[in-house]
Amino acid sequence: MKSLSNQVVSMKPSGIRRFFDLAQTMDNVVSLGVGEPDFITPWNVREASYAALEEGYTAYSANAGLIELREEIATYMKERFLVEYDPTSELIVTTGASQALDIAFRALLNPGDEVIVVEPAFVSYGPLIELAGGTVVPVACRPEKGFRLDREDVEQAITERTKAILLCFPSNPTGATMNGDELAQIAELATKYDLWVVSDEIYAELCYDEPFVSFATLHDMRDRTIVVNGFSKAFAMTGWRLGFTCAPEIVTREMLKVHQYGMMCAPTLVQFGGLEALRTRDQHVPSMVKSYRQRRNYFIQALNEAGLPTHVPGGAFYAFPSIRHTGLTSEEFAERLLVEERVAVVPGNAFGESGEGFVRASYATSLEQLQEAILRIQRFMKQFEVTVLKDSHS
Structure with missing residues (x-):
């Protein structure tokens, strides 16, 4: 029998799903693992x-x-994010934001083209780029800068083969955000080096401290940006698998070809649900955002008090605490926390090498569950108190 695709065989399974699947085999688990x-x-x-x-x-x-x-998506983008698109030629409804990313990369990339990926990064970015023939060039966001992207780090990574920059702010997994001035620094590089920008804006509605800025609204960025968004996070529609792309016609028509052959169209019944979600968004989204903000405020403070240094995320619904002082790797920490205390988190290295030394914990669960998770984490962290105290006096 002939061998299978080397590229696919060599890919690692999702680090998120591995711990989630393991947690499902155990009783009495508080899961902070899946971003849902x-x-x-x-x-x-x-x-x-x-x-x-x-x-x-x-x-x-x-x-x-x-x-x-x-048409409703175009209205939403204009009213909410101040950017206009033609619904007949610049929008595609997709089967989730993940499929939107897939068709974007397939339309953009030739073999060997490089894509700068901001790390820590969502687990599907690298594989989707590689399946489209591209090469991933990671650029780490530093914890001492609140996991915001640094212009100089991006510029140093640009080569003659660089085709695009992939952004995700608010970030999965760090929850970091960037304001308009910070994003404008990246926009200048896109213009200077003639790059496309793929902006994953799935968490656009989930900003708590500063207004969200869509990358396409920045100077000269609309016509070199592919905006990816969807209904999963802000509208609580993960299982519906409904997303969309907003991009200039020159690239939308090429993405549509890939979509035609690979998917035909998003499920019709689901699209009617998405239409209603957008029309009534003001009835539901603000209350969910308010709840996430309250949970964030409690959870971040509690993690810090439990001995896990955690920056305050400006958006999404993830905490990204440092576990470096425990002496454990990210995977060792996550596995021991799950086995010993039945709390499921995701190892930071699932999101790239720069995520090592951290874990991702989602606070998109009830306050009661978060409080129970904190009690267990506090108990788990007691075994490291001697080490931490010794280090602090060394």
């Missing part, structure tokens, strides 16, 4: 899909998605 809202999709959104089914909307939609949904 604990809210149920609002009833009116579910009802819209039920109604579409009852009315017989079971056929394919247009490849790019229902025109009503694309």
